[in-house]
Amino acid sequence: MDNEIRRQIDEAAEQLREMLIEQYERNERLAAAAKRAGGAGGDAGCGDADKKTVIGLAPGDGIGPVIMDETKAVLKMLLRDELESGRVEFKEITGFTLEERLAAGETVPKGVLEQMDCCDVILKGPTTTPNAAMGGKNLESANVFLRKRFDLFANVRPVSVPEEGIDWTFYRENTEGEYALGSRGIRLGKEAGDGLSVDFKVITGEGTRRIAKAAFDFARANGKKRVSIVTKANIMKKTDGDFQTICLDVARDYPEIETDTWFVDIMAANLVNKDIRSGFEVFVLPNLYGDIITDEAAQIQGGVGTAGSANIGTDMAMFEAIHGSAPRMVSDGIAHLANPASLMTAAVMMLRHIGLTEKAAVLEAAVKKADDMLGARMTGLPGGAGCAEFAGIVKENI
Ligand code: IPM
Ligand code: MG
Numbered sequence: 257m258d259n260e261i262r263r264q265i266d267e268a269a270e271q272l273r274e275m276l277i278e279q280y281e282r283n284e285r286l287a288a289a290a291k292r293a294g295g296a297g298g299d300a301g302c303g304d305a306d307k308k309t310v311i312g313l314a315p316g317d318g319i320g321p322v323i324m325d326e327t328k329a330v331l332k333m334l335l336r337d338e339l340e341s342g343r344v345e346f347k348e349i350t351g352f353t354l355e356e357r358l359a360a361g362e363t364v365p366k367g368v369l370e371q372m373d374c375c376d377v378i379l380k381g382p383t384t385t386p387n388a389a390m391g392g393k394n395l396e397s398a399n400v401f402l403r404k405r406f407d408l409f410a411n412v413r414p415v416s417v418p419e420e421g422i423d424w425t426f427y428r429e430n431t432e433g434e435y436a437l438g439s440r441g442i443r444l445g446k447e448a449g450d451g452l453s454v455d456f457k458v459i460t461g462e463g464t465r466r467i468a469k470a471a472f473d474f475a476r477a478n479g480k481k482r483v484s485i486v487t488k489a490n491i492m493k494k495t496d497g498d499f500q501t502i503c504l505d506v507a508r509d510y511p512e513i514e515t516d517t518w519f520v521d522i523m524a525a526n527l528v529n530k531d532i533r534s535g536f537e538v539f540v541l542p543n544l545y546g547d548i549i550t551d552e553a554a555q556i557q558g559g560v561g562t563a564g565s566a567n568i569g570t571d572m573a574m575f576e577a578i579h580g581s582a583p584r585m586v587s588d589g590i591a592h593l594a595n596p597a598s599l600m601t602a603a604v605m606m607l608r609h610i611g612l613t614e615k616a617a618v619l620e621a622a623v624k625k626a627d628d629m630l631g632a633r634m635t636g637l638p639g640g641a642g643c644a645e646f647a648g649i650v651k652e653n654i
Pocket of ligand 1 (some may be wrong): 399400401547578579580
């Protein structure tokens with residue numbers, strides 16, 4: 257081993273030490289906050305009927321502006337009274353395109369964060385993660401950054417296929433796991449292939465307790481009978497092992513709910529096993545498994561273009577499509593064929609979150625109608641049906 261590698265190891269050890277302190281202190285802050293809140297986890301919502309709710313609209317990149325334009329038009333129609341009375345205000349977030357982020361050299365420029373700080377909730381289109389090949393810095397994913405910045409710890413992703421009896425709700429931990437330090441891994445050697453690389457996965461006690469509580473509280477409040485804990489605790493013994501132990505510990509406060517534990521590989525198989533899949537109800541998973549399993553689940557529902565996603569924290573919530581910005585659809589000239597159902601479904605979750613439950617139900621039914629009529633043709637491929645056509649049916653049904 258040459259001296260240069262020894263130097264890199266020393267530097268890495270120091271970096272690891274700093275990251276451990278940082279993450280340990282984060283857990284302490286979470287624990288103190290949970291104590292102050294009397295152990296309550298999750299955003300109680302801003303559903304106060306008289307309170308004004310500021311909804312930030314951030315279109316994002318790629319197909320983002322296409323699906324956001326249609327979703328915004330639908331929301332304007334649906335919320336005409338609320339917008340007129342001032343119960344709801346839209347705030348267009350500017351400066352958040354890939355080009356602007358690259359130019360600023362920041363994942364999310366300060367000016368964008370300042371605008372977001374003035375919002376109660378955000379409806380966000382997909383954002384492209386900048387990489388060095390795009391002529392700027394190798395920046396962190398904006399999604400990941402925002403989830404951490406606003407501490408949006410619960411990523412809630414519902415998937416339903418009524419005709420098959422599927423009604424799943426995923427509680428994906430949203431701020432930890434492989435994502436906590438994902439941009440801060442260590443490589444020994446000059447470049448890929450030279451030596452070795454290490455990334456880190458972080459599970460904190462408090463971070464796990466709060467996502468578990470959120471999942472079980474949801475189950476209890478919605479008459480669900482079963483919560484499934486998904487990990488790879490047989491291999492990732494410390495992180496996933498502790499995640500599973502803590503979830504099981506939280507489960508003891510919910511004796512009426514059946515709890516089971518699964519490894520993520522067999523759960524991936526279970527979801528395509530028609531004999532058993534409709535028996536699952538609520539899932540709680542660490543971040544990366546939640547990412548992967550929810551794409552699979554969305555595909556079972558009809559494609560990632562059909563699924564919405566809520567990122568819920570204590571003081572802020574952000575709603576988005578579960579898919580990415582699909583730059584290939586843009587470069588192939590077929591961005592107009594993007595399915596807006598994902599963002600509209602996210603908007604349904606947002607309306608519910610801010611207390612507009614009736615409006616949420618209207619939008620949900622209208623999106624379902626459009627999906628029944630057009631869903632099979634929303635392929636995102638040449639010859640498929642278009643975003644505007646889909647939105648047209650939604651509007652007719654509001
Ligand atoms: C998601 C996405 C993001 C994630 C990407 C865009 C960073 O896949 O919301 O599931 O990995 O969480
Ligand atoms: Mg994903």
